[in-house]
Amino acid sequence: MSKLPLVTLETADDLAQPILNHAKTNFGMIPNFFAAIGIDGASLSGFLTFQETLNNHAQLTAKQRELIALTVANYNGCHYCVSGHTFSAKRAGLTPDECIDAQKGKSEDTKGQAIIDLALNILKTNAHLTDEMLASAKSNGITDQEIIQITALTALNTLSNWVNNIVEPTIDFPKVDLIPNP
Template structure:
């Protein structure tokens, strides 16, 4: 059971209703995560704006962004986000096995492994990545914009993970266990 009430479209105030309607229109449903975050319009709107800005200007594929989200969600212990991003990853062409591997920080393609290694280093070391980790990412062909994008993805995904870990909304996707 959710530790904060989930705000329905009918009970949403004028500061969050447009954002919730946009999410519902885009996804075909209103995930409990967004309805839980709607308690604070600024946080919800900032999250949506950051998510949109990172996605629109992304140097990574949708599949790469999803495997990063899966690795970060699993590391943060967020079952809600692991479940939701497994579904999103499948839609982006990631196999069920590759999604499970991503949760464990493993990727099939060497370039994707570099992305996961850096994302998890950023998360675990709170941005204080070693020169070796940064050089390995650069040696693998990641440019500065991509390095910054990865930090942005770790940040935005961690925000959603922590929010869901605090609120504990009902998982409204097929449930996936942490690895």
């Protein structure tokens, strides 16, 4: 059971209600994350607008964005997001092993590993990246624009992780175990 009551179409505020209605039409149900962050319609609207803008103007591929989401969710201990992003990562083309590796902070792809390393360094240092961390990212093909997008995606995913960690909605995706952080 959720720690906070999930919002419904009947209890949603004026900002959340049309978004939840749209989600129900698209998915055939309201995903529990939407019902959790939708407790505050401004937060739901802002989150989705930020996400849509990043996705529509992404410098990173869908697979690379999912590497970040899985790495960040596992680091933040968000069981809901690890499960949800494993589902979406597979749809984006990651294999089950690549999803598990991302949870562990690993990628076979050099740029993928650099993206994961940067996201983890952002989390571990509260974005106080050293010159060496930035140089390593750049030497592995990450541009200045991608550094900012990786930072934005790390923050956006952390927001969803934190909301889910607070609310603890029922996982409505196939459950995937968290992997202990190294």
